[in-house]
Amino acid sequence: MILRTAATLLFSSIALQLSAAQLDEEKIQFLGPLTTYNSIKPNNTAHQSKIIQTLLPSLQSRSTSLSVFGTQLKWQKMSDIKALTMEGIQALKFQFSTKRFTQGKLVLTGIKTAHVYLNAELQTGKNEYDIQVPTGDHQVIIIAEQVDNWNEVKIDYTPKAEHDQIVLTNKEQHALSAKQLFDAPTITAISQSPNGQYYLTTSRHYADNTGNTPQTETLLKNEESKILYRFNGVNASSVAWRADSQQLAFVQDQKVMLLNMKDFSTQVIAQNLDGASGFDYFDDNTLIFSWSKSEESAHKLVKHYRGLEDRWSYARANSQIFLLDLNSGLINALTEGKLSHQLEDYNAQRNTILVSRNPQDYNAPPHMLTELLEVHLSDSKQTLLGKYRTFRTAKYAKDGIYLVAGPDFSQGLGRTIPKDMLANNYDGQLYKMDFNGKNHEAFSKQFNPSISAIDVLKNNDVVLKVIDEDKQQLYLFDESKSRFSNIESGLDVVENFTTTSHSKHHEILVTGTQASTPQQLKRITLKNNRAELLWDSKDIAYQYSDVATLDEFNFTNQSGVQIKGRVYLPHDLDKSKKYPALVYYYGGTSPVSRAFTGRYPFNLWAAHGYVVYVLQPTGATGFGQTFSAEHVNAWGEHTAQDIIDGTKAFTQAYPFVDPARIGNLGASYGGFMTMLLATKTDMFSASIAHAGISNITSYWGQGWWGYLYSGEASKNSFPWNNPTLYSQHSPVFHADKVTTPILLLHGDADTNVPPGESHNMYTALKLLGKDVELIEYKGADHQIFARDRRFHWWNTMLAYFDMHLKDEPQWWQFIYQK
Template identity: 60%
Template structure:
């Protein structure tokens, strides 16, 4: 870590008195006068807040100067300012670091009219301002409207306690911040033209004055990256290309439109198609789309359930597939049924459409079926190609249909497991079947990655995205050779991709690595070399301090290699002992290597925690034998892997303090946290987010509990395997819990109902155990909204700081003593 200068703020000689200490003016940057001819100050107008906030966004940037009304003014140390008074506005900037959560008072003397901002958020006060700063680097910005004598301006800081010290710095690098990780620009949707000459991208970012609303900009670019056209209010996901790349279709302001790429002329086709979505060109003259009819609200007093699916809020809505004539707007129904149909694929040349529907079916082992139906537009007929217990997607190939599904598809055609071993059908395989649905071939039996999605090329080959261990990678499947070729995107996690089906396919993709933020890349399947079209790093992470990443694998007691990785905080002193966080999922998918996300490992490392992420037995992406270990496990092998992995981690990383370990997980990972609390006391603090405490109540109450359990608890039910449903439920072992536990849950969670946390909270309270419950009002299974995300991240770190660093002040500031 390089410092141009670093000065710790010292207090008065008697530290216990905690008196105010003036901040050295050399550590305060000054700029002004800003608009020296301004006679009417912001507070004399009716738009003071808007004027000041607009200026603050520019002053916050790390530039050496500012151009105002054509005049350049530079930042300088406040100690160099000799003027008594000056016109216009002035601004002061202080940058400091905090090695822990700090609290104190910022006091201003000599500034009659000031606006104070901490990291862009305005602080309340007049001459004294409460300062609460979390671990990391911070910026204080003061906009002065009225100062009588700059020689009398003093800024001092009074800490609440001895440990509430600030370190004023001019570092060349900056610690990652929560706002940086959430607010920075990203590409949220892309669509590449079939000829690869154009692409549409939606960029989004957040800023303080917009709150939870993202700023989005959707732009049509040419192959040189030049802006061709802006599609305001449109998402690139909703932009579909004509096969000849001469036009696109999209919905804007409730109008269905086409855009001619050559003339850039927009044409409205139809309006007010409420419930319609997924518009695509069926051919040059026709569109294909889905149209949903919302069910009537029904009786206000009672609801008579029509089946297990009826708990889903959308279950009674009916979606069907339609065609629309572009020139007249005439609409023709393709599917009509009392069941909804989902469009899978279409073949305009042969006038065929593939769709799926799901009749009620509760028989074991799947407790649900999918019917694949083909509709022939030449004679308006349809035929059911098959009924399947495991099914994901279907697409037309040259001489058949590609299907992704679990290994049990086609009477177990994809299985590579020993007889009697139950497959995990969340581990998705690739199949081919003929157009009659009778002949089925497994194509990926020797391919360990689990297939997420795929695009069929004109020659019958595929471009597909697959979960490959803890990565999301792109592959080219050669149909003639039945081989999978990795595409070198230079990304660990491909988030989204779009394909142009030229002689050699062209692909654009967005994604990250574990240690680098999002990029947009392009590559040809033939050359297999990626070039960068857009990179967020120089825009938002230019001088960011990123954790060092190390791969860490071990072999468990069952002889299986368990993969993992370790994030080591930037500039960590390995001669000292440090706290660590252990993160896992334990369910049917691995913890991906995304740079950021709901659980931001790089951010945790910024806050001083060594982070160990491991992939317990049962995850997909490691092969069928590995994923099959998830079935009917419910915390046995997975918990052993986490305990053994943590011990191996401690042996390998001697600078980690074994007495300051925290663990956390969400959903199935939240269940694992509760389970671990009943099996070991090796952790000093634990967090379960949206975890399952009672397998029976989750199975019967969660919207999809019974469906998930058809794999996780295959052939097991409360009446035939009460040991699994009771003794492997954490609440039935609550008396064994000794570790402080924080339960976090959204009170509108339909996946894992909030009662799962309430059950465990009740048990542990009655057992007089250290337990906390935080509920997020109106939140579902995940925390998405910006304000809640920041509060949630703070809650987790404050809880661990309290228990692993003996620093309870942050938690007390948020939730009281």
């Protein structure tokens, strides 16, 4: 009897899986006939697929009509179509929503020749088409070429299982998708003329038909944003402006070229300068640039290391600074020697340049020494201004030199922490010295944001790009008042900025995003601190998108320090239900950015039904020197407790979050934290570590920058003088304590954190019989950039969490067990 019941249930389940249902024709749109100019149809040409693909974007549009060879056609309901046959081709379109990863079959009846696109991707099949889609909103477009009787046309859908149902919708808004976030147009580089009358932008977007190859465009515009000139293969950030704004220099097809702004004529100045980069006007008749040449190895079978730097593939390339005379084409070297020289700044009035170089010196943390020199071009005399361990950059001022360096710069001149604490020198500070490298002055000791880049204005004030808690902001340093003030960009994250100074005022061009707002381009006038919107990607790519609601959520840790964070709530949140949650935290020592999207797209995770908690635990820069100094020699000691306590506070504050369904993930140092947390707590139901560090000793000795990063994170601590730090803080030494399922992700060409770090943990957990998965991305370095890999990587993470936090393993099985 029991067997008969089981068999009956199995039969019923199979029957349910195989039963097809006709889709509601009231929610399917029809457009046609799309008559061709003559009687030749696309399927009678050799370019059928290209013709259909060219038509597709117009059909994807939300417009209610389409003009075809002068005939205006309107979309209408499929149920209203009564014709038997039609000329030309016809199109069908519908939207559907899913609440989970869904699989099924789309079955077409009555259409002899059809082109079926799911989310703009062509599907293979004759009359049946496999459907596999994640949580979200989706679009199907069917282009029909041969239909004998439209009254017999049907579109059926067969779910693979009971939970694989789809719901047809006509809603205007839709959830964010991975493709939308990655493919949408973004401005990747900007430049502005000295007089403020012109600016350049380089924009990039992706599409299915170009795959991993981005489509880029660099435009020259005037103040009114009218396009004046288009560049091919030129990046806006590498374009140089002459001081009078009437000429600019750029490199195109390995040619150094000049563009005359009066008539937009071009002139080739030099060709085939392989390895040359960073061209800028030294004066009206001369370009200054860097020129690098790689060393040809004398050994074919071995590599003889000359030092720790030899782990870098570019270490033996020699880079020097040169001048190019625009009138004659003659090139003149400004620096020489076995050490490469990096151009920091130049001053044509002084006839000098500032350069830095790195002699081999491992004597003190971070085990790299920087020499800053001024070169007098008239006689090539070099003046050594100083030797520094924490140097970032240097720029000329009217009466000296501004520098950005860590708190320990100049015998700890910038320190504001107790004497017994070790500074985190990733926390950038602003200094100034005279032209002789003497009389150092620290300006930012009471300024908590961490300074990453500067631009000196003509009046000697400084525009600074800083990490300000979890924001990336611009500040103005008024030297006369020794005061910092925020430049009101209206952005959470300033990505790129460029300044200009002319007779009227100072202006800044910026690109950036907010946590819940996509990229914008703005012009800021410093005189009144006002921003003017020039370009907005929301109008282009996100006009109909539902975006997660953002909450600010802070708590006080066990040391009485406020730990800041934010929470992303799904746009269709129902507080009467219980939701799974994801917890994310910083990698390296920089806080988690408030960018709208990125490698870890919090808004996308929320669109997939997760409540997302991002916190900024102890050790991050941007919250003051004392806060960031806690990162040194801690290796998770404070950070782990903040994450554990913050997660507890988060679940108490958000009762609709299910504490039994919380996942955590991090990358690089954050991947280390994920592994470490798995040895300390069982509060997470699933964990993901991307490019994580499992053994501090092997990371210190093997990564390209492991010894440099450890020079701050493990300052003055080595395996021989502090073995406890290197062993007891390494997750692999506590692998037997892990109870949480964990996914280890790594690029197999990672030069920062070698893939062996994930292998260590995978080996340990496998031998211990733990629930562990290891996925390597072939040819990928520390970050996953390529479009196809990025989508697969995002899908892998969400599929893993769906399996463990939603009890929905189908997506993971589809990716890895099909």
